[in-house]
Amino acid sequence: MADHLVIHRAGISAVQDLGRFGRSRFGLPVNGALDQFSARAANVLVGNREGDPLVEVAMLDFSCTPSTDVLLAVTGAPADLTVGGVPRPQWEPTAVRAGETVRIAGIRRGARVYLALHGSVEAPSLLGSCAPDTILGFGRSLRDEDELAIGRGIAPIDHPVLRHPVFRLGVPVPPFPEEWTIDVTDGPDIAEFGASAAKLFDAEYTVSPQSNHIGLRMRGDVPQREARGEVLSRGVPVGAVEVPAGEELLVLHRGRGVTAGYPVLAVVTATGLSALGQVRPGQRVRFRKRSVEEAVAAYRAQRNTLRALRKRVSTVFDALRIPTTTPAPATEAL
Template sequence: MTDDLGGNTLTVHRAGISAVQDLGRFGHSRYGLPVNGALDQHSARVANVLAGNDEGAPLIEITALDFSATPRTDVLIAVTGAPADVTVGGAPRPQWEPIPVRAGETIGISRIRSGIRVYLAVLGSVEAPSLLGSCAPDTILGFGRSLRDGDDLVVRTRCPPVDHPVFRIPLFRMGAPVPRFGESWTVDVTDGPDLGEFGDSADRLFRSEFTVSPRSNHIGLRMTGDVPRRVARGEVLSRGVPVGAVEVPAGDELLVLHRGRGVTAGYPVLAVVTATGLSALGQVRPGQTVRFRRRTVDDAVAAHRSQRHAVHALRTRVRAVFDALRIPTP
C-alpha cells in the first residue's frame, strides 16, 4: 500500500475467481467488440443500488470460490447473486441488503451455492481501468482487472459509521427483488430467425431438459440433451448474432451465446434468450439442468420492464433511507 491511496483501500486476502466488473461495453459491436460485463445483470444492478451507486458502477464479480477482503476505512457494502455465507468480522450478515463495515473488519463470502456468481458492491464503487467507457474484462483483448491475493482496490467514497440509535445494530430492510435460485432453471426465449429450418424437431427445445457442460464460460454455455435437428439444406452464412442466441451446431449439443460472444457466427439460431433469462443463465452451474420456455417478444419486453421497474423502486427507497441517515451517495 502507498500513501497516495489515502487509506481508502480494500485489501483482497482471498481472491478465488474474482474480477472488477460493470454492466458492459455497449455500442461497439460494429467494430467486433463483444459487450461483456456482469453475467447476472440483475444481481449486479441491485448490488449497486443497495450500496447507493449508479447501476452501472464498477463492482466485484465473484465466481464459485470463496472470497475475503478487509477495508482500511469504514465502508458500506451490498452482496447479491447466488446464495452464500456472508460474514463481517466473523459475524453472519444478510445478502440483498446494505451492510456497514468498520475499518479493519474482514468481509468473507463462502459456500456459494445454487447459483455460481456473487456480486459485491461498495458505496462509491472501486477504481478500475476503463476501455471505451467500461471496466468489463475482455479476454480477447487481454483487458480487465482480475483480482489476486494481496491486491488493493481503491474505494472512492468513505462512509461514516452507521448505527441504530437504540439497538446499536444497523437495520436495513429494503425489499430488494430477489430472483429464484435452485438446482434446475427455467429460461425464457423468443423465436429465433431460423426456427422454421428445424421442422417439427424445434419443439424439442421446449419439451426437453438440457444439462450444462463444464466447458461453458462467459462466451457461451454448452448444453447436452435431446437437441433439435435442422432439416433445411444449404449453408448458413456468417452474420451478426445477438447475445442470447441459441445456436445448434452440428453435433449433440446446444450453444447459448452469452455476453462474451463474438459478434458474428454461422450456425442456425433456433431461439434467443430474453433479457431476464440471460441473468438466470449467468447463474447456472455446470451439471445443472435448464428448461427453455417459449415467450412472445411482447412477453419478454413486459418481463424486462417489470424487473427494471422493481430496481427503480428499490433505488427510490434506498435513497430515502440514505438521506435520512446522512449516508453520502455518489
C-alpha cells in the same frame, strides 16, 4: 495512501460493470456482469449508479479487508456472508469497520456473487467500461493480496443503524433453483427446424463444464435442422441459442463473438440472460417459449423493481444523511 480493499482470497473474481455498449460494430463483445440484475441491485443498495464498477465473484470463496469504514452490499447467488466473523444478510446494505474481514463462502445453487461498495471501486476503463475482455487482454482479474482502490470523494461510512436489522429494503430476490427455466423468444432460423423445434421446450439440458462467459454448452435432445445448405456468417445477439452439428446446444452469453455461422433456433430474453449467468456446470436447464411482448413486459417489470428499490434506498439514506449518486441517464443504464 488511498483507501483500499486488501484482497486476501481472490478465488475467481474480477472488477466488472454492466459492459461495453455500442461497440459491436467494431467487433467487440459487450462483456460485463453475467447476472445484470444482481449487479445492478448491489450498486443500488449502496447508493451507487447501476453501472458503477463492482466485484464479481464466481463459485469460489472470497475474502477482503477494507482500510477504512465502508458500506457494502452482496447480492447474487446464496452464500455465507460474514463480517468480522459475524453472519450478515445478503441483499441489504452492510456497514463494515476498517480492518474487519469480509468473507463470502459456500456459494451455492448459483454461480456468481456481486460485491458493491458505497462510492464504487477504481478500475481502468476502455471504451467507457472496465469490463474484462479476454480477446483484448483487458480487465482486472483479482489475485490474492491485491489492493483495490475505493473510488469515492466522500467520508467513510459506519452508521450504527446499518449494523442492526432496523431497515429491510425488501429486494425481490430472484429464485436460485436446482433446475433452471430460461425464457426465450423465437430465433431467426426456427422455421428451418420444422416440428423438431418443439424439442427445445420439451427436453431437459445439462450444462457442460466447457462453459464460460462466452457461452454455455448444453447436452440433451438437440433439435435437428431440416433445411439443407450452409448458414452464412452473420451478426448474432447475446443470448442466441445456436445448434451446431453434434449433440450440444451453444447458448451465447455476453463475451460472445459478434458474428457466427450456426443456425439460431431461439434467443434468450434479457431477464433470462441474468438467470443464465447464474447456471453452474452440471445443473439442468429447461427452455420456456415467450412472445416478444412477454419478454419486453418482463424486462420492464425488472427495471421497475430496481427503480422502486432506488427510491426506498434514497429515502433511508436521506434520513441517515448518507450521500447517494445520481442515477445515470436511461440510455446509459440500459
